[in-house]
Amino acid sequence: ADYKTDVHNDWCPGCGDFGILNAIQMALADMQVPPHKATIFSGVGCSGKTPHFIRTYGIHTLHGRVMPFAQGAKLSNPGLEVIAVGGDGDGLGIGAGHFVSAGRRNVDMTYIIFNNAVYGLTKGQASPTLKLGMKTKSLPQPNVNNSVNPIALALVAGFTFIARGYSYDVRHLKDLIRKAVEHKGLAFVDVLQPCPTYNDINTKEWFSGSNNIDPVTKKVMPRIYKLEETGYDGIVRDPAEINEKMGKVIEKANEWGDKIPIGVFYQNEHIPTFQERISARIPNYVESPPAKQEIADLSGKTITNIEKLLDDYRL
Ligand code: SF4
Known part of the structure; x- marks a missing residue:
């Protein structure tokens, strides 16, 4: 099926959102989800326009409220593949309460956060994922707040699949989204998404390391690396290993700067989904x-x- 619409796309040239949009469309095509069986919900922000560009059912909802809409749709019609999307400000600022509550329910659906550390739609204010002391170009002073760690927050909230992708590695991101959708339970994909218009620090060059040159060897030092290439395994195969695996997730979630992991941090299918809990009653x-x-x-x-x-x- 073709998941592209002909709605005019007004994202800025070079925006990381394009890679995420492509990855979602490719994942749906890979899984052969018929368009009428998929529903994309969004919050408000640049990423909020995503449902307009994907030929499935979809609703562009309210700021911070994407999870109540999406969970309601999935519970009302469990046969749908439900994907919620939104920015980091939308989901981890005003929507943070819904993010945490969703973890407790474990509704079988996927939530993708387009994480660029700024409020792009409203001209680049600091979002909840902007690091303490960073001064992106719209800020008159360095950021005075500390940042929330989306991976660690998802883990303690109870999300049962947690991954991080990078918007310019579309094939890898497509595979992560597919795994998230196929996971039995609530899946979260944090996507590092450069905003070339307002985040002039975490740029494509910064992530790829092309501006991070080893002073001795003069070699490029890429910041992003793939967890699966290091032998990391976040899958809980036996409930007895939950604590050990959760500890490893926190360790990896705290890596930032010269080394930034992407891939699957955690997967635990031993927790009953909300649908299973309802079916029991x-x-x-x-x-x-x-x-x-x-x-x-x-x-x-x-x-x-x-x-x-x-x-x-x-x-
Ligand atoms: Fe993308 Fe940033 Fe432009 Fe929004 S403001 S469309 S996030 S580049």
Whole structure:
């Protein structure tokens, strides 16, 4: 299927968002998800425009509120592949409470954060992932706040798949998104996404290391490296190894600067999904979810008995 729309794209030339958009479209094509079975939700920000460019169902929702919309859709219609997208300011600033609450539920869906450390749409203010003391070009003074660590936050919130990609390594990112969507449970993909317009520090050159030259050997020292190429294994194969694996995630999540890991940090399919928890209480939930209830007769007259519906879905 072709997942491209003909909606005009007004992202700045060279924006990392393009790579993420391509990676999502490629992952959907790889998995052969029919467009009508996929739904993309977004918050507000440059990344919020993503659903307009992908030929699936989708909703451009409210600032910080993408997770309630996306989780609601998945719970109402468990047959959909649901992907939520948004920026770091959207998801980890105003949306941080929803981010943490989502981890506790473990709804089987994917959340992708376009992480550029600035509020690009509103001209480059410091976002929650901008490091302490950094002064990107819109800031009159260096950042006075410390940054949140999205990988560590996702881990302690309860996300059961945690990965980080890089927007200019589209094939690798496509593979991560595919793994995230195929994961049983709530998956998070943090994507390092250069904003060439407002983040003049974490640029493409900075990530690739082309401006990080070893003073002795004069060789380029790439900052980004792939976890899977180092033998790192974040998959929890036995619940007894959860603590050990979580410790390793924190260690890797704290690496930043000269060495920045990308890849799968953590995967744990031993935690029941929210759908499984509901099915344990409402046995026909998956076959007969809210989205499959008839709400009107052929003439369009409502036949919904709200009282009965509320009773049926009472947990
Ligand atoms: Fe991309 Fe930054 Fe432009 Fe937004 S402001 S479209 S994040 S380059």
